[in-house]
Amino acid sequence: xxxxxxxxxxxQGDLEDATVEQIERVVTGEVARTQARxxxxxxxxxxxxxxxxxxxxxxxxxxxxxxxxxxxxVGMQPAVAITLVELGVSMKHVHTALxxxxxxxxxxxxxxxxxx
Amino acid sequence: xxxxxxxxxxxxxxxxxxxxxxxxxTLRAESQAAGLGLTxxxxxxxxxSELARNIVRYAxxxxxxxxxxxxxxxxxxxxxxxxxxxxxxxxDLEAAMSDNFTTGGGLGLGLPGSKRLVDEFSIDTxxxxxxxxxxxxxxx
Amino acid sequence: xxxxxxxxxxxxxxxxxxxEFREMVEAITDFGLVRLDPDGVxxxxxxxxxxxxxxxxxxxxxxxxxxxxxxxETQDVESEFQSATSTGRFTAEGWRLRKSGERFWAAVTxxxxxxxxxxxxxxxxxxxNQELALRSVxxxxxxxxxxxxxxxxxxxxxxxxxxxxERLRQYRAEEVAGKPVSMFYxxxxxxxxxxxxxxxxxxxxxxxxAEGWRLRRDGSRFWANDVLSPIRSADGDLVGFxxxxxxxxxxxxxxxxxxxxxxxxxxxxxxxxxxxDDVLVLPVIGTLDSARAxxxxxxxLERIARDQAEVVILDVSGVPAVDTEVAQxxxxxxxxARLMGSVSVLSGVRPETAQAIVHLGIELGALRCRSNLKxxxxxxxxxxxxxxxxxxxxxxx
Numbered sequence: 001x002x003x004x005x006x007x008x009x010x011x012q013g014d015l016e017d018a019t020v021e022q023i024e025r026v027v028t029g030e031v032a033r034t035q036a037r038x039x040x041x042x043x044x045x046x047x048x049x050x051x052x053x054x055x056x057x058x059x060x061x062x063x064x065x066x067x068x069x070x071x072x073x074v075g076m077q078p079a080v081a082i083t084l085v086e087l088g089v090s091m092k093h094v095h096t097a098l099x100x101x102x103x104x105x106x107x108x109x110x111x112x113x114x115x116x
Numbered sequence: 117x118x119x120x121x122x123x124x125x126x127x128x129x130x131x132x133x134x135x136x137x138x139x140x141x142t143l144r145a146e147s148q149a150a151g152l153g154l155t156x157x158x159x160x161x162x163x164x165s166e167l168a169r170n171i172v173r174y175a176x177x178x179x180x181x182x183x184x185x186x187x188x189x190x191x192x193x194x195x196x197x198x199x200x201x202x203x204x205x206x207x208d209l210e211a212a213m214s215d216n217f218t219t220g221g222g223l224g225l226g227l228p229g230s231k232r233l234v235d236e237f238s239i240d241t242x243x244x245x246x247x248x249x250x251x252x253x254x255x256x
Numbered sequence: 257x258x259x260x261x262x263x264x265x266x267x268x269x270x271x272x273x274x275x276e277f278r279e280m281v282e283a284i285t286d287f288g289l290v291r292l293d294p295d296g297v298x299x300x301x302x303x304x305x306x307x308x309x310x311x312x313x314x315x316x317x318x319x320x321x322x323x324x325x326x327x328x329e330t331q332d333v334e335s336e337f338q339s340a341t342s343t344g345r346f347t348a349e350g351w352r353l354r355k356s357g358e359r360f361w362a363a364v365t366x367x368x369x370x371x372x373x374x375x376x377x378x379x380x381x382x383x384x385n386q387e388l389a390l391r392s393v394x395x396x397x398x399x400x401x402x403x404x405x406x407x408x409x410x411x412x413x414x415x416x417x418x419x420x421x422e423r424l425r426q427y428r429a430e431e432v433a434g435k436p437v438s439m440f441y442x443x444x445x446x447x448x449x450x451x452x453x454x455x456x457x458x459x460x461x462x463x464x465x466a467e468g469w470r471l472r473r474d475g476s477r478f479w480a481n482d483v484l485s486p487i488r489s490a491d492g493d494l495v496g497f498x499x500x501x502x503x504x505x506x507x508x509x510x511x512x513x514x515x516x517x518x519x520x521x522x523x524x525x526x527x528x529x530x531x532x533d534d535v536l537v538l539p540v541i542g543t544l545d546s547a548r549a550x551x552x553x554x555x556x557l558e559r560i561a562r563d564q565a566e567v568v569i570l571d572v573s574g575v576p577a578v579d580t581e582v583a584q585x586x587x588x589x590x591x592x593a594r595l596m597g598s599v600s601v602l603s604g605v606r607p608e609t610a611q612a613i614v615h616l617g618i619e620l621g622a623l624r625c626r627s628n629l630k631x632x633x634x635x636x637x638x639x640x641x642x643x644x645x646x647x648x649x650x651x652x653x
Contacts, residue, residue, distance in 0.1 A: 014137050048140065048158065050165040051226050074597060078557035079158035081592040087162060087229040091595060092621070098564050098597035155554050188468060 012045035038107035044075025175203030310355030573604025
């Protein structure tokens with residue numbers, strides 16, 4: 001879904017290999033086609049992020065960066081956040097925001113005092 | 117203090133990636149039934165997802181299973197999941213359990229991470245006898 | 257006492273010319289056979305009669321069987337014979353005398369034969385003593401109403417049921433006598449062999465204890481603590497089981513109440529304060545154990561989600577000792593908040609705390625820190641674009 005020059009990707013439900021491949025294809029295709037400068041990954045619907053899902057997100061961020069777009073991850077649920085940190089999966093490279101609105105504001109560089 | 121098993125125990129066969137959803141769903145349901153609380157439940161299901169995925173990835177023919185039980189101990193309720201497979205076993209358990217090997221790097225089994233997520237964790241493995249991991253999560 | 261073997265033995269004893277059978281009869285050790293003529297005189301003394309009574313065969317042959325009866329009971333011998341003759345078999349339990357004058361409790365069977373009578377005697381003294389002992393104990397236990405005390409035989413059938421059991425389970429003694437203990441278990445448990453396993457465990461370990469939900473007759477549940485113990489005879493044989501149950505529902509409710517209260521207290525002592533739209537302050541006060549620290553993090557993250565707080569101030573000036581464990585938990589909280597999209601500002605960090613955190617070797621990333629809460633608040637307000645600021649404006653990296 002395209003908003004301005006940003007792409008919004010919503011991940012939800014069960015992510016297994018087949019779906020992931022499809023998501024990667026569609027996303028990279030769209031970023032390239034629209035020459036988007038930013039991508040939002042909305043995971044507010046994910047109640048579970050294990051190492052597999054974390055890797056999926058990391059790969060998307062990487063692919064899209066190579067295509068010239070920055071990514072912001074939005075809407076992580078509290079329980080998921082604590083669990084991911086305890087699990088020890090590194091998400092250093094991923095930028096985050098509270099919600100889609102915040103994420104887009106960030107991507108668009110609207111804020112004067114940079115929070116990031 | 118005695119620990120008693122309450123209710124029905126469930127077994128989920130783990131053969132292919134498609135079984136992972138059932139593992140997670142069952143763990144989630146049992147956690148809810150035991151009144152675990154969202155954070156404790158999410159941690160348990162995540163640990164379970166990691167362990168089940170190991171079986172799919174590394175066990176011979178991806179054959180294994182998880183036995184899920186509801187527990188009681190002194191007024192507290194909990195959930196125990198026993199993951200077992202007939203795979204090759206983990207040759208260097210110490211290395212696999214050391215914190216240097218996080219998911220994605222090193223041995224990539226996510227064992228130290230899974231251990232941090234649950235209240236009780238035990239592992240038994242060896243060449244020829246597969247691997248058995250038992251995790252337990254208690255409510256408040 | 258019944259069975260083919262005994263029948264054979266009896267037959268054999270009647271035909272004294274058959275050597276082979278007589279040897280078999282002599283080999284019997286737990287009961288004795290006495291051959292009597294029609295007048296009740298002892299003509300044969302076989303099996304364990306000598307062991308049981310203390311009389312050798314020579315001492316009793318030719319003497320009346322009434323020598324085995326305690327004084328004043330000779331008329332019983334007559335009536336026993338009559339009964340045996342008319343009904344074909346007479347069975348009774350009663351006192352008999354040993355040579356020493358000591359009494360023993362015997363189970364006796366008299367069968368009329370062509371040559372008189374055959375009397376089978378079994379010494380039940382020990383078993384009777386056990387029964388009596390059990391009965392007196394049971395009477396005492398019966399008076400206990402708080403505890404359920406059930407006695408089972410070795411096969412798990414209910415043999416006694418005290419008033420506590422009636423009260424707890426709502427079954428009367430008559431309704432459960434002789435029934436298997438499995439009737440009190442759920443269908444699922446019976447199918448899985450739980451009653452048998454528990455009895456086996458009691459036999460093996462001397463005791464089996466479990467806590468769990470039990471069902472009353474009306475279907476209502478109660479939380480019980482059960483202890484199952486094996487009962488053994490003097491020889492060590494398994495005679496049965498005793499199961500003592502206690503209704504712990506009240507205790508469990510009390511435990512849960514305490515647990516709930518503890519939760520509430522914990523909630524109160526970890527307040528997350530909203531100081532401005534999108535700015536939360538978590539003043540961390542007092543010592544942190546891992547349970548409390550976990551609760552802190554959980555409540556903070558929940559508040560971030562609920563209030564959509566962009567900035568969180570973690571003020572640790574009220575924590576006396578920030579060791580590496582606490583420091584690590586702090587950093588995990590900061591990271592978890594970041595994953596949710598919230599920025600953390602650490603305030604009130606003391607020199608020891610700074611050391612502890614850096615010792616962890618964790619990358620601080622863009623973590624903002626201020627030495628006191630006031631400065632942290634100013635920063636936070638600036639970050640969220642609040643309309644007012646103090647005169648001292650600082651440039652943040």
